[in-house]
Amino acid sequence: MLLASLLGTYLDLYYVGKKLYYFPIRPLPSIFTINIGFTLLVLPITMLVLLKVLQWWKGWLRVLFILCISLAMAVMEKAAERMGLFVHADDWNHLNTFVGYCVFIGLIYAFNVWMNRER
Template sequence: MSIVKHLKKSNFPSSRKKQYYRKNQRISTYLSTIIFASFIGTYLDLLLVGAGLYDYPRRPFPEIFTINILFTLCILPLFYLIIIFILKRLHQLPRYLFLIICSLFVYIAEHAAEQYGLFSHTSYWKLEYSLFGYFLFFIVIWKFYSWLED
């Protein structure tokens, strides 16, 4: 009985089974990461809204939810999915610079959301907390994705 193995230096493509497995693994890694990001975002919102640091005056189902579930369950995961695609293609230093830029974008978006009445902070909250908080949030989610990908 002889066993045939794929040579590492061979120019022949690897089997379809491996490609299929890698594709499914990649999809599950993305899905797991955006679900994790959604959970973390939801629980942080519940904690901070519960502490009275900020509020969502206009939100879906206000009689049921104290947080904006549209943001934590739809917008945040989609935003982070796009960020993952970009982060994968960057080296370490540009990756962290990009995360700082994304944090600045969220900082500006929160300020705009406040002006449109979608978001309100207490007098104790400084928007700089959001800048730093989102940067840490992005790093945690990226590290989770990297851990799953290994």
């Protein structure tokens, strides 16, 4: 969960720094330019649940699940924009979100498998 939190935080810092998106509503806005509530609480807890589900399934079901979750994140991102929690640059493509979450979840899952194999 530490890797998910750190990676999510650094990715948000990168994209906010590049002005590709920003968080108009966030905890401690005078200190943080990103939503630390998401990267420190929501993301690690969600990844914990996703990793548990991914452990139950094999092969293509895992891939399908990751694709579905990534698609859901892109949809939820658009909903967060409508609620005013998130603002993207005009040229942002939500396909970036879908692909990004596919890679992110896959990377965290692969790291989890590698760490569990080492034990």
